[in-house]
Amino acid sequence: MVQAPDSPCVQSELPQALMLLTEMNLSAQHVASLVDKMIQKVRKGELSTGQGLSFLEMKYNMLLSYLINLTYVVLRKCSGEKIEGDPCIDRLVEIRTILEKIKPIDHKLKYQIHKLVKSAVSGANADDPTSFRANPQHLLGDIDEGSEDSEDSEEDTGKETSGTKYSAVYVPPKLSAVHYTGDETAQDRSKRIQERSKKHALSASIMQDLREEYLDTPIEVSQSSRAQQILSKQQQERERYEEEFMTRLPVSKSEKHQRRRLTTGGAPLADEIVGGLGGNRRKRKQPSGGGGRSKGGKGKGYKRRKRQ
Template sequence: MAAASAAAEANGERVAEILVRDDAPKLLAALKEMKDGLDLVRGKVEAITRKVKENQLPTANGIGYLEAKNHLLLGYCQDIVYYLLRKAKGLSVDGHPVVRSLVEIRLFLEKIRPIDKKAEYQIQKLTNAADGATAREKAGNEDVKGKGEHLDEEDLLKYRPNPDMMNTKSAPDGQDNDGIYRPPKFMPASIDDEDKRRKQDSRKDKAIARMAKENPYIKEMIDAAADRPEEWKETVGDESKEFVRYMRQREEQEKQEEELFTRAPVTKRDKQIEKRIRRQLNGLGGLTDGFDLGMNMLFDGDKEDGGGSSKSHGKSGKRKKHQKSSSKKRKRH
């Protein structure tokens, strides 16, 4: 029994020696890096601790996020020290809680890295404001005050205007600098009426096509030329389908107006339908279809031939008034 225990101890010592021999180079490199980091941290911590003890660095009302991050970093450093201590003693760290703690803290630090980037500007701004306030409080004597003014002047001089960057107003070639102001000469801009004419032509073509489509005589000629069957429509008097449909629509519209207590909007198409039905009821039929449109096109052509003079405008205005009065007389009859 004693021999077995002695053999187990010897085996454990042998395993420990193998682990130390394998991990010794890594441990030495880690210890060297750790020593350099600790020296740097010790110098900064001693300076900060001295300021805190002298009440030169108030820690109240700080940023909670930075305090939590400092606690995480402190715990991470403690776990690393304990991990290296076990490595130095040759003890195994497989399954040890310190490894789990190191992984968790490292995960937290990786997760808060985007927050560091977003809060970096605000933290830097607050730090600069605090440093400026501390510097102004310390500026009690004239030397420090003059130095502060000099620093302020240096900061403000960054935003001064630079005369070298200004454009010099040199006189153009061939002009004497006699001190007399001469306005710049620009080429007169010519207005191109090509687009306007193109729009007018397109509008006329559409109007002619619409007039031809609505004119029953032209439609009959097209149907006859195409050898189409004749279509019979009841379009005379109050027996036409269009009149019945219009009256039904008007009744529904009036009913809707009475229910909603609002006037229904009347579109341009509704006015045209009402006008055509009135002509049919008066016995005119389709004799004057497209007459107003053709007259308007004729007057527009006269305007273009006259070059837009005041006389042509006056004549076209009189013709339009005469046309309106004649259409009113036809409606009365």
């Protein structure tokens, strides 16, 4: 028997290790007794294993093989033997890889397995809400029937479909990944829409500047801003639609306000250009308009008209 070293760390952990080994021994004996009982029931025909799921059978066989190889590795390490280059390591890696790969399939079949076990233990219930879930096996039947109907229709058409060939192999549609927005609030959604519109406007202005810089076309210089150009383009599209379909499109108050605000955006620039003339004109009008009027004059005139 191998004696434990006299280091303080080993001596402190030795009682706990002995306790764990005792528990493992008791658990192994309990599991062995349960397995023996199950084997006896299977041999007597009390447990039927003929109509089980092949997926579960394969999974349990892989788990059993994994435990056997793992127990063998623990035995060699406890005996002080080397495990480097042992075939059991390769088997453990292979089985672990297979168990990791079948996890998505196990997750998909988990509901059906739970449903079958529940119905077998407690009995089937016709009003059970879980019984109304779709069964993928029925979908496969519909696909097979659809392929048979298509083959029958091809045989009936004869010469009309002789030049075309149809394949019964299912081709999945090409779907692109979409960001999940189910947990998004209304505030986040509005913020995302505003950011997208800002990026679109910025990219449009950048592309316009690049066209003006690198293309040989003449550059149009105008007083209107980018927003006014967009408004003019929308107005042209609106007029084209009205002329094509001979109808008038309604204009909301917000659109009228936005159009009025954008169309009057050039007024400050005009004031800067003719500011001097406008200011002098206003200054001339002020003394001429209020020079002959006074409170007394108004009162006298009023009294004079009253006397007449």
